[in-house]
Amino acid sequence: MSAPAVHSLWTTAAEPISKIDAPKIEYGQLSPTLIVIGAAIVGVLVEAFVPRKSRYHVQLFVSVVAMAAAFAAVVALAAGGYGTTKAHIAAMGAIAVDGPSLFLQGVILLTGLIGVFTFAERRLDPAAHGNRVDSFAAQAASVPGSESEQAAVKAGFTTTEAFPLLLFAVGGMLIFPAANDLLTLFVALEVFSLPLYLLCAVARRKRLMSQEAAVKYFLLGAFASAFTLFGIALLYGYAGSVSFATIAQVVDGTVPDVNPALADTMGNDALLLVGAAMVVMGLLFKVGAVPFHMWTPDVYQGAPTPVTGFMAAATKVAAFGALLRLLYVVLPGLRWDWRPVMWGVAIVTMLGGAIVAITQTDIKRMLAYSSIAHAGFILAGVIATTPDGVSSVLFYLAAYSFVTLGAFAVVTLVRDAGGEATHLSKWAGLGRRSPLVAAVFAVFLLAFAGIPLTSGFAGKFAVFKAAAEGGAAPLVVIGVISSAIAAFFYIRVIVLMFFSEPKPEGPTVAVPSPLTMTAIAVGVAVTLVLGVAPQYFLDLAGQAGVFVR
Amino acid sequence: MENLIALLVAAPLLGAAVLLCGGRRLDAVGHWIGTVLAAVSFVIGIVLFADMLGKGPEERTLTQHLFTWIPVGDFQAEIGFQLDQLSMTFVLLISGVGSLIHLYSVGYMEHDERRRRFFGYLNLFLAAMLLLVLADNYLLLYVGWEGVGLASYLLIGFWQHKPSAATAAKKAFLVNRVGDMGLSIAIMLMFTTFGTFAFGPVLASTGDASEGMLTAIGLMLLLAACGKSAQVPLQSWLGDAMEGPTPVSALIHAATMVTAGVYLIVRSADIFNASPDAQLVTTVVGAVTLLFGAIVGCAKDDIKKALAGSTMSQIGYMVLAAGLGPIGYVFAIMHLVTHGFFKAGLFLGAGSVMHGMNDEVDMRKYGGLRKYMPITFVTFGLGYLAIIGFPGLSGFFSKDKIIEAAFAKGGTEGWILGSVALLGAAITAYYMTRVMLMTFFGEERWRNQPTASPDEPSAEPAAEHHGAHAEPHPHESPKVMTIPMIVLAVGSVFAGGFFSIGNRFEHWLEPVTGYKHGNPPVSALTVTLSTMVVLVIGAGIAYAQYGRRPVPVVAPRGSLLTRAARRDLLQDDFNHVVLVRGGEHLTRSLVYVDHTLVDGVVNGTAASVGGLSGRLRRLQNGYARSYAVSMFGGAAILIAATLLMRGV
């Protein structure tokens, strides 16, 4: 045999190496995320190098500046038309810079900013050994009640890590609704989930509950993300790619070049359907839809209230953003398959949340269930699958997040010896003691209940209108019924605050620092403005309602 | 001239307004203001009457249109008056008798610290009553109709501190309301049938309407008349109405208001003429009532209640006559007028007696009073003779005519009605004689008798001046009271005769009501004679029972009929059992239903949602693994559902 022939038996001629072209990253358009993540890393460095005494202020400064800057960047981008005309896919197809993502990023950043304020509040708890303390543990690592903790308290430690964690979470959330391929989606999911797990665990008071909340949240969250990941795997298997655009094409059958393998998997709809279902399930877990909601009450109750407020607001925004993108960009071709299923989910979520909330006795748990019910309302808007559907959901998310932040901020104010007095019975007669706080909280409750002239009503009307126009009239009817049920327990709290005699040993209302005041004030302002003159924001959401693919 | 009509109503209305809003500062002169204003409208009445006499019979009707009241689409209600002979008759009767009784009350209510208000109410009544008879459409008539009802309510219940008075007032108003229902339905029927409810158009176009519709309207009007005129079955209130001060009983519950029903029927003559059925029912109602009232009158020992029964019965005569159609209308009105005189006189007499007897009303505690109050005795006696129809006195003419007309209806009906009327005359003679004897003759049973029996708290404040248990000192009443009595007595003696000379009254009313002379199967003379006979019989029996034998101070148990009659022939018990008790049970049960059923459904729903919530809560059992299970199950369902949608 000839030498080359023999040679060719165990070697093959290598292809000449074609040069790898460097990835093209539009830093400008990714700036919001980059700023926040960068600030987070700075925060970590601060923890490492800045002396303990001054960490709090440095961290606060860094976080606020970062959020503000990032928000400014978002506004700039939106003003630059990236939300509408120049919307396109950035970072090699990983990130979509378009209306929804910019709008949601803006909302997330504002909630994050207010979140920072509530995190930084240190006037509510009585000073320990002359050190102002916030609502985070002196030293999360030390066992509550142990000498090491007392030492830490005496030394005036505080968990200033909370700020970088918050920044990481926000960074993840910024990516989540903008993610344009499944991998980015998953990574973003983890990036914002993990810090939240930690934040749940570090309450100063009631640490046992806090840690329990963290464990539950973590295990269930990991469980859910495992499902998501498997779903992603199946979708990848179906389409041979994780890019939203490609998958969408494959689903629609408009993919340009079909190789045999793809042709083979494309034929197998089970892959697609099961995969899609599992990914969607992961997102439903994050928005807290029935039956994936059960972590919500426990985590909301156990976590430090500022964290709860931030989580309740921002997580929903991010997760719904991702859900919208997934359903509207990736799976529109599957509409007729997922819409009925979503119908079911929306119905049980609306009713379940509202009904179970009736018998709650803890204000934080009650708000948790109410958040579940609201997830149901938003789902009704998601199902519309019309441009109106998108914009109405965006508007609802914006309205809802501020109300939630404000409400939880008020919750932090009502305190007794054991910290926050979250048991409803302790709220009796609050309206007599401190009318202003009670009135503010009443405003938030009325907004939750969807009373006209509050943002809650405008949002509810928007999503129901979209749903009705999308042909989901029955959903609207069930929606109003569950709103009626929900109204009952919001009203109950108002009755408690205003019409029942205050208990002698009832809680006191702490006078907060300007930080929390700002948070609450912003909440009220947004609630009323969006309720009375929502047109401008509806326009905003309307313009932002177009996805790029 | 016609512009004066409004003044007829306005004068007393002004009086009412002034007296009721005036406040205490008018207490001193209030009663005179009231009396004068009543007199004013009487004078205006006289003026208009004179003017009317000056015209020919056909163009005597005056109308005055004030303003449009309720203009809505085709529904055009006007405020307008119509003064014709019929109205004029009433105007004179009302304002005349009214003025007299105002005068009388000045004395009678002397000791009552609320006299001003009493006169206010009296004026209010006059205004309403005049409005009733002057209205030119049924809706405005309805206003007066309920207005007199209100005045009667206020006056019956004038002594509100007496629960019995308050109850009687309420009862009167309620029973009347049932009648008013009839009137309002009648008006609605007229509106839907004729598109109007003004006298002129409606009565002119009865010809075009179906008889069924006219019968319906007629019966509804009759229902109204029954309520106002205390005819069976709505008579129950009149007896209790005697709780009011005696002048009220005289004016409202004898002379004027209770006769409004007769006015209504006669006014609606054309409707009844066109509907024999309605007429028949009317006559039956009248006949039944005249017996009913008479029987009740025989059994009562309370002088006012006895007179009330008699009133009921006499109005029965009028309704009967009105039901007879053109042959009766005129006599109905004529009897109405004469009855107005003598019955008012009788009541005033009764009042005068009570005034002298510490407001004792039980005739068994009277007796032999003629010596002590001669004027009262004489006037009361003349009234007595008039009502029993003693030849030559008012009652004789009017009642006799009615009896004739009843026979003249012809056929079996005629005979039945006629004989009923005769029987009524006999009973009338009986009970009136009884009253007369028990009051003014026989031994003086009031001596060493505690007056005002303790269980019956003395009505009139006068009693507070005399000791409640002191022996009464019968005395004649003051001039201000006797003069009206005398005037009325004169009326009750001569009115009838005056009207009958040359059938004046027939000619006078004929243009309005129409008149047809009815020929009784037997000669008029026979009728008159038989009337005399039964009259004598009735009076005789009464004399035998109460004139010859002493009257027991405590009423004997009496026969079954007597006892029934004392209780208004048990119809009060019937009302109590059926309406009052039944109503109470109904409302009670409804309150229960409202609370448990209607409210219960809602609360039940709420409770069930709450229960559901409680059960669903338990799923949230705190174990992370069970949460994981629900997630896993949820995922499974989600996947399965998605696959099912595709049917893979």
Add this chain to the structure above:
Amino acid sequence: MNPVNYLYLAALLFTIGATGVLIRRNAIVVFMCVELMLNACNLAFVAFSRMHGNLDGQIIAFFTMVVAAAEVVVGLAIIVSLFRTRHSASVDDASLMKL
């Protein structure tokens, strides 16, 4: 050998992991079951990558490992702190909040 079998294996592993999460009490074990599920996903990715003949799946597998590692860090931190306060790592003991 048919790469689909690898998928079956992946599914099997995933199910085993899920079942473990549902039935095991010890937080650590539960957490390791989650890791097992993640690795099942990795297997699936690699298998699909082979089927489609593109490298995305394998790259994702690496990402997954990183994420898993991060989860371990956070997860163990939480679980350990819980253990130190309660002296037990049983997830069922952590049930203060319910209803």
Add this chain to the structure above:
Amino acid sequence: MTTMSQVVNAGFPLLTVTAGLPAVGAIATAAVPAARRTAAKWLALLVSLATLVLAVVILVRFEPGGDRYQLNESHAWIADFGVRYELGVDGIAVALIALTALLIPFVILAGWHDADPLETKSSRWRPTQGFFALILAVEAMVILSFEATDVFLFYIFFEAMLIPMYFLIGGFGDRAHQHGDKAAATQRSYAAVKFLLYNLVGGLIMLAAVIGLYVVAGTFSLSEIADARASGNLDMATGTERWLFLGFFFAFAVKAPLWPLHTWLPNAMGEATAPVAVLITAVVDKVGTFAMLRFCLQLFPEASKWATPVILVLALISIIYGALLAVGQRDIKRLVAYASISHFGFIIMGIFAMTTQGQSGATLYMVNHGISTAALMLVAGFLISRRGSRLIADYGGVQKVAPVLAGTFLIGGLATLSLPGLAPFVSEFLVLVGTFARYPVIGIIATFGIVLAALYTLVLYQRTMTGPVKAEVAEMPDLKLRELVVVAPLIALLIFLGVYPKPVTDIVNPAVQHTMSDVQQKDPQPDVEAAK
């Protein structure tokens, strides 16, 4: 005419100002410092009087002969929801606005001392300011809901007015019961919650219908919908129209209230102070019946005709049932409440009788019932505040010690039983005639209502005012000047409108003609052409 009304429109936004004044007044009143309680009262009173003046201006500038809607204002508001800020008044609205503006000053004056704090609370607690501010807020919202010609705009205030009402009912009970009386407090908050939930449920179901309407019609503007219907561009499927109608009607029937959705009213009126009770039944509930006329009939004529028989029967039940329950009550205020239910039955019956008399009568009835109930309820309130009990059995012989009080009470009662010569008679008779003309049987049965009305009114008067004087009321003072100032004008008005209702009917009739043409109905003609 158009030009004329344009002339009227030129000039400043009268309707907005009329509604805005009390709104601003509410804020101002609420802002008065705690110590200056009396100042707050006077401020509220003056604001309400100024509003009354403005209402009179509306009354004057409105021309009955003119366009259907006058003094129009229209501005863009929420384009995305197809919502415009559109105001305009027809005769019915004008009458009811006048009524509202008229009653509020009396309500304020009658409630002068109802909200004085019993013990000195923390300086931040300002019940008095709150009380009067809430009343003004209610006035503003009620007026706006009368003025709105945009369904969504109407809905917003229809719902929003619940909140201040809710606080008024739950927050301020009878003085008699306030002294730390736990039971009364729970009763009160129960009543408040019941009120709110009933109306909220109604409102939410209406919300679904409102959304549905938008999906069908694409706009909320009455005028645009009317044009679309006229030009045939709007064709609702029969089924859709009926569902939407039911959605709207349910909300209004709860508010009105119609049997069997009435049970919140007795609780609310029983527990609230008399002025607030008046606010509920005389002002707020009118929005419900008003809305039936303006929205149900105008938007869904076919469905209205379809539903008429059922609604008439329900109204009939309300009339009789309400009256019978009024007879059975032991509590003065609950009695008045049930009486109101009976009267609302009449109003609804008149609206759906679909005759000119019925609908004009119903509108007139709304006004008259407002005045008469106000008179009766406020006097009852004065009575209750003297004795400190709402139970009828606790009174007796009041007439002897307080004749003026008793007299006014009687007149109020007589108005309630619609005695001829007083305003309610006119409207009640019109309603009866209007109903009778088309549905004789129902008309006749309804007539029984007048007997029952007499029954419960006179029983109430007899038990409280007549009979021997009870020891507890022996030294009860008669009406004070303030109270007399409250009652006297109402009574005068009752008499005036009873004798000369023409001013009101002239304003109302044209509007009713429009409504009648909306539902394409003509009055039944008489069988006989009466000779003139």
